[in-house]
Each structure stands twice: as C-alpha cells, then as structure tokens.
Amino acid sequence: MFISDIKIDTYNIPLPEPVEAYAAGIMKSFDLVICRITNDNDVEGIGYITVHENQGKAIAQIIKDSFVDLLKNKDPRYIEYLWNLMWKKVHYAGRGAPVSFAIAAVDVALWDLKGKYLKEPLWSLLGGYQKNVLCYAGNIDLNFSKDKLLEEATKSLDQGFRAIKMRLGRETLKEDLERLDAMRNHLSSDISLMADANEAWTVNQAMKAFNEIEKFNLVWLEEPIKPDDFEGYKYLRSLGKVPIAAGENLHTLAEMNLLIKHNGVDYVEPDLTTCGGITAYMKVAKLAEINNLPVVSHGVHELHVHLLAACPNASYMEFHAWRIDNYIEEKLSINNGYSPAPDKPGHGVVFDFEKLSKLKID
Ligand SMILES: [Mg+2]
Numbered sequence: 268m269f270i271s272d273i274k275i276d277t278y279n280i281p282l283p284e285p286v287e288a289y290a291a292g293i294m295k296s297f298d299l300v301i302c303r304i305t306n307d308n309d310v311e312g313i314g315y316i317t318v319h320e321n322q323g324k325a326i327a328q329i330i331k332d333s334f335v336d337l338l339k340n341k342d343p344r345y346i347e348y349l350w351n352l353m354w355k356k357v358h359y360a361g362r363g364a365p366v367s368f369a370i371a372a373v374d375v376a377l378w379d380l381k382g383k384y385l386k387e388p389l390w391s392l393l394g395g396y397q398k399n400v401l402c403y404a405g406n407i408d409l410n411f412s413k414d415k416l417l418e419e420a421t422k423s424l425d426q427g428f429r430a431i432k433m434r435l436g437r438e439t440l441k442e443d444l445e446r447l448d449a450m451r452n453h454l455s456s457d458i459s460l461m462a463d464a465n466e467a468w469t470v471n472q473a474m475k476a477f478n479e480i481e482k483f484n485l486v487w488l489e490e491p492i493k494p495d496d497f498e499g500y501k502y503l504r505s506l507g508k509v510p511i512a513a514g515e516n517l518h519t520l521a522e523m524n525l526l527i528k529h530n531g532v533d534y535v536e537p538d539l540t541t542c543g544g545i546t547a548y549m550k551v552a553k554l555a556e557i558n559n560l561p562v563v564s565h566g567v568h569e570l571h572v573h574l575l576a577a578c579p580n581a582s583y584m585e586f587h588a589w590r591i592d593n594y595i596e597e598k599l600s601i602n603n604g605y606s607p608a609p610d611k612p613g614h615g616v617v618f619d620f621e622k623l624s625k626l627k628i629d
Pocket residue numbers: 463465489490515565
C-alpha cells in the first residue's frame with residue numbers, strides 16, 4: 268500500500284456569537300485545516316485541526332511544503348514511522364507548535380485511513396475500553412453577563428450535559444467569585460462544575476483565588492497560570508485546595524512529561540491537535556495512566572471521543588465551543604452526560620465539502 272495523494276484545505280468557520288477567554292481574548296471565528304490522504308486503492312483518510320483565526324493557513328503551508336513530498340509513495344499503515352519522519356523533517360523550526368498542529372492533521376488522516384482500510388472504528392483500533400465517554404460542556408463565556416452565563420448553562424443542560432465549565436479571569440477576583448457563586452446556585456447539586464482561568468493569574472494571585480474558590484467544590488480549575496510554569500503548577504497543587512487541570516497549551520511529549528513529573532496536575536489535559544495528533548495523545552494518556560492520573564481532553568470532541576473510549580484512565584471529554592456541527596454529516600449525541608464513540612470505520616467524521624466551500628480561505 269502507498270500514499271498516492273494528499274490534499275490540504277483551510278476554512279474559516281464563524282462562531283454563532285463572539286466569545287471570550289482570558290488568554291485568547293474575543294473570538295469571532297476559528298480556522299479549520301483539513302488534510303485528506305488517499306492510498307493506491309482510493310481509500311481516503313481525513314484529518315483536521317482547529318486553531319485560532321488567521322493561523323490555519325500557516326499550518327497548512329507547513330504540510331504543503333514539508334510533508335507532502337516526504338509522505339507520497341510511503342506506506343500509510345506505519346504511522347509511528349511516518350510521525351517520526353515528519354518530526355525529524357521540521358525539528359529545527361519545530362519541536363512544538365505550530366508544527367505539532369501540522370503533524371496532527373496528517374496523523375489523524377493516517378489513523379482514519381487505517382480504520383477505513385481495516386473497517387474498524389478508531390476507538391476499537393486504539394485498544395477499546397468503554398464506548399460511552401463522560402463529557403462536559405466547555406462553554407466560553409468570559410464576556411457574557413451573569414444572566415447570559417446562566418442561560419447558556421441551562422441550554423447545555425437541555426442538550427443532555429451533566430457537567431459544565433465556565434471561564435474565570437474577569438477584571439477582579441470579586442467578579443469571578445460572584446459569577447461562580449451565581450453558577451453554583453443556578454445548578455442543582457448533582458451537576459458538576461469546572462472552571463477555566465486560561466492563564467489569567469500569577470502564582471500569588473492563583474494562591475489567593477484558590478483560598479476563595481475551594482468552597483465551590485469544583486471538579487477542577489484549569490490553567491490558573493501560564494502553561495509552562497511547571498514549578499508554579501507543582502506549588503499550587505501542593506496546597507491541596509482545588510484540583511488542577513492543564514495541558515492544552517503544551518505542544519510536545521517532553522513538555523507533557525515535565526508537567527506530570529512535577530506533579531503539577533490532578534487531570535492531564537492534552538489536545539491531540541496541539542500536541543502532534545492521535546499518536547502523541549495516546550502516549551500522553553498512557554504516561555498519565557502509569558502515573559495514576561486521569562486523562563481528559565480539549566477541543567475536537569468528534570475525534571477525542573474515540574481516544575477517551577480507548578483509555579482505562581479516561582475522565583471527562585470536553586465538548587468544545589468551536590463546533591463543526593453544521594459542516595458534518597452526523598454530530599455526536601449526548602445522553603445523560605455521556606457521548607458514545609461512533610462505530611463507523613475510522614473516526615466517522617464526514618464533512619459537507621460543498622457547504623464548507625463558501626468558507627474556504629486557502
Ligand atoms: Mg482550557
């Protein structure tokens with residue numbers, strides 16, 4: 268078997284309304300890079316990544332310039348070999364983002380192709396542990412009024428979620444606490460709550476925030492500080508006040524290893540699109556398992572549902588606010604807080620390319 272063709276397209280997907288997180292600021296849209304890899308029998312694997320607006324084209328260009336010729340005529344079944352070939356090829360400008368995003372798009376396409384070729388769903392191909400994955404609504408809402416924040420939470424509950432994440436990082440800690448208090452009172456006691464500070468605080472500010480936030484009994488508080496301040500994470504976790512999640516902004520296996528080695532988190536949270544794809548994510552998940560830590564996910568839930576369904580140490584999957592529901596054949600279902608991994612061969616995501624064509628930017 269060999270790779271006969273590789274196509275890369277970039278789209279800009281509008282969000283239904285502007286949303287805000289502390290580190291990213293206001294977001295009105297996001298970019299979607301789709302990589303299609305065909306073998307000599309015309310089996311097509313589809314890979315994709317999502318990223319902030321105006322950054323998709325640069326990632327697509329890395330694939331076009333550095334990976335297309337490298338991969339053509341190679342056997343697509345040997346994913347570890349091809350992953351390492353890509354890593355080596357771009358190591359000088361790479362060893363992290365944005366090349367990790369580019370490798371991820373290709374890696375997902377290779378896994379999808381393998382699943383389709385073997386007629387196996389991805390979650391089974393990766394080991395298969397439990398079909399139903401616990402999930403939460405990862406709402407992005409820092410710019411919303413308190414009323415709208417609660418309205419959006421109600422919408423998520425109506426969709427079948429039993430756990431909700433809200434954003435922190437407003438101007439003052441007092442405001443954050445008021446919003447947390449309103450949300451906790453709005454939700455019944457059987458609904459779980461997470462919060463995400465998106466790197467809003469220094470270690471000292473986080474320490475003060477933890478003292479106040481402890482009483483809200485959060486499942487976790489995410490990214491209280493900058494993602495690579497491993498000593499900071501170690502210190503904050505040692506306080507034993509609030510469980511910590513992080514990992515979405517780490518882009519190499521080595522960074523993930525450092526976070527875990529520093530005992531920096533209670534929940535390891537890699538994102539396959541930011542750390543090098545399914546191949547890299549599964550290694551992080553295993554590292555977490557060996558260290559007796561649960562693994563969660565960030566972004567691209569249509570893909571992560573398969574990965575978490577293959578992990579014995581899986582905890583919550585995020586249903587991210589960057590939704591591609593309008594551009595795919597079938598969106599994931601949510602029932603009583605769980606989402607089942609699809610049983611179609613590969614990852615099962617089928618894009619509506621005609622609908623997407625209006626949003627194509629490259
Ligand atoms: Mg986050």
